Amino acid sequence: MVNAQGKYVYDFHEGNAEMKALLGGKGANLAQMWQLGLPVPPGFIITTEACKKYWSDEQGLMDLIWPEVQEALARLEKVTQKTFGGGEMPLLVSVRSGAPVSMPGMMDTILNLGLNDDTVERLAVASGNRRFALDSYRRFIQMFSDVVLGIEIGEFEFLLNQTKRKRNLTHDHQIPADALEELIKNYKKVVKKSTGREFPSDPWEQLRKAVEAVFKSWNTQRAITYRRINKIPDTLGTAVSIVTMVFGNLGDDCGTGVCFTRNPSTGEKKLYGEFLINAQGEDVVAGIRTPEPIEELDSKMPKIAAELRAIANQLELYYKDMQDIEFTVERGKLYMLQTRNGKRTAKAAVRIAVSMLEEGLISSATAVTRVTPEQVEQLLHRQVDPDAVLDVLAKGLPASPGAAVGSVVFDADEAEQLGKDGKAVILVRPETTPDDIHGLFAAQGILTSHGGMTSHAAVVARGLGKPCVSGCEALEIDLAGNCFRVGGKIVRRGDIITVDGSHGRVMIGEIPLVQPSFDEDFRKLLAEADKHAVLQVWANGDTPEDARRARSFGAKGIGLCRTEHMFMAGERLPVMQEMIIAASREERMRALDKLRVMQTEDFLGILDAMEGYPVTIRLLDPPLHEFLPKENELRDRLRELTAAPSPENDAEAEKIQKTLAKVLSLKEVNPMLGFRGCRLGIIFPEIYEMQIRAIFDAACELVRQGKNVLPDVMLPLIGTQEEMRRLKQMVDDLAAEIMEKHKTSVHYLVGTMIEVPRAALIADKLAEYASFFSFGTNDLTQTTFGYSRDDAEGKFLAEYVRLHVLPENPFHVLDRTGVGRLMRIAVDDGRRVRSDIQIGICGEHGGNPESIAYCHELGLLYVSCSPFRIPVARLAAAHAALADSAPKK
Numbered sequence: 001m002v003n004a005q006g007k008y009v010y011d012f013h014e015g016n017a018e019m020k021a022l023l024g025g026k027g028a029n030l031a032q033m034w035q036l037g038l039p040v041p042p043g044f045i046i047t048t049e050a051c052k053k054y055w056s057d058e059q060g061l062m063d064l065i066w067p068e069v070q071e072a073l074a075r076l077e078k079v080t081q082k083t084f085g086g087g088e089m090p091l092l093v094s095v096r097s098g099a100p101v102s103m104p105g106m107m108d109t110i111l112n113l114g115l116n117d118d119t120v121e122r123l124a125v126a127s128g129n130r131r132f133a134l135d136s137y138r139r140f141i142q143m144f145s146d147v148v149l150g151i152e153i154g155e156f157e158f159l160l161n162q163t164k165r166k167r168n169l170t171h172d173h174q175i176p177a178d179a180l181e182e183l184i185k186n187y188k189k190v191v192k193k194s195t196g197r198e199f200p201s202d203p204w205e206q207l208r209k210a211v212e213a214v215f216k217s218w219n220t221q222r223a224i225t226y227r228r229i230n231k232i233p234d235t236l237g238t239a240v241s242i243v244t245m246v247f248g249n250l251g252d253d254c255g256t257g258v259c260f261t262r263n264p265s266t267g268e269k270k271l272y273g274e275f276l277i278n279a280q281g282e283d284v285v286a287g288i289r290t291p292e293p294i295e296e297l298d299s300k301m302p303k304i305a306a307e308l309r310a311i312a313n314q315l316e317l318y319y320k321d322m323q324d325i326e327f328t329v330e331r332g333k334l335y336m337l338q339t340r341n342g343k344r345t346a347k348a349a350v351r352i353a354v355s356m357l358e359e360g361l362i363s364s365a366t367a368v369t370r371v372t373p374e375q376v377e378q379l380l381h382r383q384v385d386p387d388a389v390l391d392v393l394a395k396g397l398p399a400s401p402g403a404a405v406g407s408v409v410f411d412a413d414e415a416e417q418l419g420k421d422g423k424a425v426i427l428v429r430p431e432t433t434p435d436d437i438h439g440l441f442a443a444q445g446i447l448t449s450h451g452g453m454t455s456h457a458a459v460v461a462r463g464l465g466k467p468c469v470s471g472c473e474a475l476e477i478d479l480a481g482n483c484f485r486v487g488g489k490i491v492r493r494g495d496i497i498t499v500d501g502s503h504g505r506v507m508i509g510e511i512p513l514v515q516p517s518f519d520e521d522f523r524k525l526l527a528e529a530d531k532h533a534v535l536q537v538w539a540n541g542d543t544p545e546d547a548r549r550a551r552s553f554g555a556k557g558i559g560l561c562r563t564e565h566m567f568m569a570g571e572r573l574p575v576m577q578e579m580i581i582a583a584s585r586e587e588r589m590r591a592l593d594k595l596r597v598m599q600t601e602d603f604l605g606i607l608d609a610m611e612g613y614p615v616t617i618r619l620l621d622p623p624l625h626e627f628l629p630k631e632n633e634l635r636d637r638l639r640e641l642t643a644a645p646s647p648e649n650d651a652e653a654e655k656i657q658k659t660l661a662k663v664l665s666l667k668e669v670n671p672m673l674g675f676r677g678c679r680l681g682i683i684f685p686e687i688y689e690m691q692i693r694a695i696f697d698a699a700c701e702l703v704r705q706g707k708n709v710l711p712d713v714m715l716p717l718i719g720t721q722e723e724m725r726r727l728k729q730m731v732d733d734l735a736a737e738i739m740e741k742h743k744t745s746v747h748y749l750v751g752t753m754i755e756v757p758r759a760a761l762i763a764d765k766l767a768e769y770a771s772f773f774s775f776g777t778n779d780l781t782q783t784t785f786g787y788s789r790d791d792a793e794g795k796f797l798a799e800y801v802r803l804h805v806l807p808e809n810p811f812h813v814l815d816r817t818g819v820g821r822l823m824r825i826a827v828d829d830g831r832r833v834r835s836d837i838q839i840g841i842c843g844e845h846g847g848n849p850e851s852i853a854y855c856h857e858l859g860l861l862y863v864s865c866s867p868f869r870i871p872v873a874r875l876a877a878a879h880a881a882l883a884d885s886a887p888k889k
Contacts, residue, residue: 559864
């Protein structure tokens with residue numbers, strides 16, 4: 001929403017939930033709750049437009065908006081009958097960030113603003129509670145010094161803990177007034193020492209600096225990192241909500257809490273959350289005190305609990321989504337401080353979407369779009385093997401489901417570095433803060449000794465899809481010593497542990513993990529997704545087991561069966577090697593006859609498992625040397641044999657000499673561009689003939705049994721029309737011969753994988769003979785960029801992405817500009833010659849959501865990916881179709 005009138009400040013009654021772009025999510029939702037008549041403390045919002053202008057003209061923008069801020073605060077004084085900076089009852093405010101897109105905990109908040117040595121005394125008199133007033137002042141100095149003045153918070157925490165130790169106290173709220181008075185004096189000394197100035201006492205100066213600090217927090221490293229992880233634009237800016245303070249720390253009839261309208265871990269339709277009596281909001285989310293479950297509110301404050309449930313239900317019905325709510329109770333009165341669409345685990349996202357669809361709250365399309373493909377990937381995260389014998393070291397709260405194994409680290413920076421090096425780590429902290437976001441992202445799992453189910457670690461872990469155990473109080477963490485203790489057991493940095501976020505367990509060592517199974521809610525969601533998708537999802541599979549799994553996951557065909565994988569292990573590899581080192585065609589044919597029997601068996605299993613669906617079988621693609629032992633291994637073995645001559649060793653040495661000679665003859669400078677693919681089939685036609693016979697023998701046998709099988713023969717690495725013509729003729733001739741022999745007929749297609757640029761550029765020529773194209777985007781990316789994937793990813797690609805030389809790793813996300821343009825040329829030219837040509841993609845990009853969206857845009861028939869990525873691809877195909885059909889803004 002554009003602010004055409006140059007208005008930068010909005011009172012709550014002027015806004016609503018549709019104004020998130022201008023008022024930020026927090027401000028827009030506060031305004032909407034005000035419109036709904038809910039108990040919201042009065043306040044106003046400084047817009048995101050102000051934040052954007054602040055970046056280019058800090059002083060000018062603040063001078064421009066300040067009269068509006070002063071007028072809004074005057075209106076706030078009138079509504080609350082309190083005075084900012086004085087009066088019998090001083091007006092205190094919170095200053096909070098709120099971006100248009102939820103970024104929980106990533107930007108800054110300041111509470112109790114407006115306190116100084118004078119107003120704290122007025123607050124003490126007005127509230128009748130001096131301890132409360134001093135505690136609020138202590139909190140304000142600490143928070144303001146951290147957020148605005150940039151003083152390390154640890155200095156204040158040290159003084160706070162020292163005060164508690166001196167008096168043998170456990171919690172902050174137990175500190176008496178006289179000790180707080182002394183603590184405030186010490187806090188001020190820290191400020192004077194760190195800044196050279198007294199702590200600012202003018203509330204207007206406090207407010208101006210706080211607003212600027214919130215604007216600046218948009219560009220803190222943690223906020224930038226969070227936006228990068230969640231792909232949030234850097235240009236949105238943050239609004240600033242300035243809200244009248246209500247106090248949950250006035251006594252035992254007060255409190256604060258965070259709750260969700262449904263369980264954010266499981267999706268269960270039940271109020272879920274935590275609260276603390278006699279506390280302020282940061283006490284819950286920061287993990288300073290372990291809070292009580294929201295169910296206990298019924299016994300502690302029954303009227304408040306009933307009112308909260310009614311409001312939660314009203315908000316969920318209005319927003320038609322699970323809400324994350326912050327509330328405060330001040331002397332028996334409930335206040336709503338925030339509502340927003342709640343972060344949730346993948347499992348909860350699925351259950352909530354399906355439940356709300358069944359409840360009639362949302363449509364099928366909305367249910368499908370409520371779960372992202374990335375969340376489906378999280379559903380594929382592993383769990384602790386239920387059959388494993390467990391020696392549980394400690395138990396905490398099951399804050400984010402899934403299980404992870406890794407080495408213990410205690411520092412977020414180290415977690416990030418080790419993660420970049422490909423190491424699996426578990427980040428262990430007393431509690432986490434927004435500054436730890438990079439470490440949380442890099443870690444496999446998170447373990448904290450403090451904090452509840454709504455602590456920072458828990459909320460962020462759920463959003464990232466990371467397993468997390470929080471509030472594991474048995475852990476005594478020694479950050480200086482890089483270890484933690486549980487009873488007499490010491491776990492040091494680098495030790496391997498397993499965290500089970502589904503059950504809150506911590507185990508020493510590597511516990512076996514298993515892939516999760518899909519529940520009925522997930523199957524229902526994918527069935528809804530299939531109703532909207534245009535692209536079909538096929539699978540890459542090389543064995544009957546792969547085919548059965550793919551079918552169970554919802555695949556509508558096999559888009560790539562790599563026949564070379566059938567030769568690379570077990571009893572088949574020696575036969576393959578025998579074929580390669582054969583000295584004559586006769587010897588080669590004897591080996592091929594053995595391989596044909598094996599391949600026929602494989603094709604019988606795969607075609608049978610995919611009955612009724614097409615199976616695209618790629619003929620042998622890799623260079624022959626890949627099936628032979630390495631040169632250095634052969635030379636080492638030859639030295640061993642010649643050093644100990646015997647009839648047996650001499651015979652083996654003679655065989656190795658032949659193999660070595662063949663290895664040397666097949667040796668290539670760049671095998672990826674060498675003697676492989678269709679080039680093998682043309683120079684050694686008997687290899688492809690064997691495979692074609694195996695395919696059609698198997699297909700004819702299954703047809704004879706009354707089964708509907710659809711084999712498609714894929715010719716790899718085609719780059720010329722003549723290659724396509726010759727090999728198509730070979731397939732057709734042999735297929736006719738075998739069908740005649742079996743006295744039956746098999747429907748089949750012959751096509752090619754487009755994996756070199758020339759194939760894309762002559763697609764019209766290839767389409768004269770090819771009935772289908774399948775883009776092999778792994779090799780097409782390599783040959784288009786001129787990158788060897790193994791070398792590029794190991795040496796420079798990550799740095800290219802970091803330096804913005806490339807927007808993404810092109811082997812992970814399809815390069816639309818180069819590779820994508822070649823694909824578009826091939827699609828357009830191929831269809832011009834053969835209007836019914838079948839076109840799909842079988843490279844790894846077939847499982848990547850962004851790449852799938854491009855395949856939808858090109859109008860392909862299918863994407864093919866590994867069986868375990870089929871659910872991701874099915875949902876991504878639906879999202880692509882729904883985005884395409886959505887009204888354009």
